[in-house]
Amino acid sequence: xxxxxxxxxxxxxxxxxxxxxxxxxxxxxxxxxxxxxxxxxxxxxxxxxxxxxxxxxxxxxxxxxxxxxxxxxxxxxxxxxxxxxxxxxxxxxxxxxxxxxxxxxxxxxxxxxxxxxxxxxxxxxxxxxxxxxxxxxxxxxxxxxxxxxxxxxxxxxxxxxxxxxxxxxxxxxxxxxxxxxxxxxxxxxxxxxxxxxxxxxxxxxxxxxxx
Numbered sequence: 001x002x003x004x005x006x007x008x009x010x011x012x013x014x015x016x017x018x019x020x021x022x023x024x025x026x027x028x029x030x031x032x033x034x035x036x037x038x039x040x041x042x043x044x045x046x047x048x049x050x051x052x053x054x055x056x057x058x059x060x061x062x063x064x065x066x067x068x069x070x071x072x073x074x075x076x077x078x079x080x081x082x083x084x085x086x087x088x089x090x091x092x093x094x095x096x097x098x099x100x101x102x103x104x105x106x107x108x109x110x111x112x113x114x115x116x117x118x119x120x121x122x123x124x125x126x127x128x129x130x131x132x133x134x135x136x137x138x139x140x141x142x143x144x145x146x147x148x149x150x151x152x153x154x155x156x157x158x159x160x161x162x163x164x165x166x167x168x169x170x171x172x173x174x175x176x177x178x179x180x181x182x183x184x185x186x187x188x189x190x191x192x193x194x195x196x197x198x199x200x201x202x203x204x205x206x207x208x209x210x211x
């Protein structure tokens with residue numbers, strides 16, 4: 001029994017992975033869209049993040065394209081794929097806010113897709129650009145508060161191909177943080193599994209305007 005335990009510890013503990021964390025082994029994607037003004041107010045300003053500078057004009061940015069299991073998700077998978085170059089991560093800053101985020105998303109999530117870095121970033125951009133971002137949020141003249149259901153409904157109205165169970169809204173500290181959209185491995189719409197489908201439970205969330 002002790003020998004079996006040691007063998008398992010060497011197999012899983014030394015690599016930092018689990019049986020679920022194999023590159024290419026996943027069920028579907030979550031496309032995570034971050035409301036940049038809220039991220040800046042909560043975290044980015046404290047980090048002096050360039051994406052939060054006035055005039056940058058970031059609204060919903062791409063947080064990441066995350067492979068998911070029907071329950072749980074893989075992360076930091078081992079992969080033989082080469083790491084992206086600085087130019088490749090920097091090229092994602094227009095939709096992600098920074099090349100540093102693109103690098104981190106590749107390390108944590110991209111490796112688990114089984115794709116190489118270029119294909120992962122191409123898929124991320126394709127998924128992001130396929131979503132119609134509700135214009136009402138792009139034109140906010142001031143900070144507003146609204147029920148999280150209103151945010152979800154705006155996305156469903158702008159994207160009739162999505163279902164209510166395929167879109168979820170997250171919040172933190174009273175701020176709208178993300179809209180997450182579930183996609184098939186071919187980047188088509190699908191319903192989210194139960195662990196992703198949990199919505200923000202706050203009655204209202206603050207939505208700061210674009211800077």
